[in-house]
Amino acid sequence: MTDRALYIAMTGASAMLRGQATVAQNLANVDTTGFQATLDATVAVPVTGPGLPSRVATVAQTLGVDARPGALRNTGNPLDIALKPEHWLAVQDAGGGVAYTRAGDLTLNANGLLMTARGLPVLGADGAPVSIPAYQALEIGQDGTISIVPQGQPASTMATAARLQIVTAKPSELVRGDDGLMRPRPGTQPTPSTGAALVSGALESSNVDVAGALVSMIALSRQFDMQVQLLRREDENARATSAIVR
Incomplete structure (x- = not known):
């Protein structure tokens, strides 16, 4: 029984550490535009392999991201x-592939390419990076259409410059990569958006619940300490048993 208790406590402590890492990542992104908190949980998983199925591990499992929208902040930009x-x-990721984000704090580089705040090219409806010529006025419609008044032209000459590639997908259909970007789960494909998809001149704040995350961090820390105490106690019991047997 001792080895069984040691194994359960060891896997439990490991899962608590991974849970703390997830909460720490959420807290680190409290001020990140459009960030959605990672949801984590622990599950009991039977250990497979030769022998009788007598061992169960505690495993930390990522459940996806919190689908609740963050608060909107008007910027006028x-x-x-x-x-x-x-x-x-x-957006175009570092490897040249397609990935998805909710971070809408966009900028223009010196070459007129539309970029995210992290420096990733924003893709248009045609799949190519969005390039915007010199303008004196710009607006982004609710459907992602970018209209501009070309430099030196009257307001009546406003024309369409590009259209953002926006898709619809449930958070459960996407998985977050190590780079923080979302990608479709195997067997799923996001649907191109139609109709109103955004609010211009505003940004979505992170949806991380700071108070809840801090409470979770404290709870995970106490659970980790409990697992470590169990490991020490079972080790002491094993040593005492060995001494008696001798």
């Missing part, structure tokens, strides 16, 4: 957008 729930902006 025409390049800022806040996406509606279950809507995602397509």
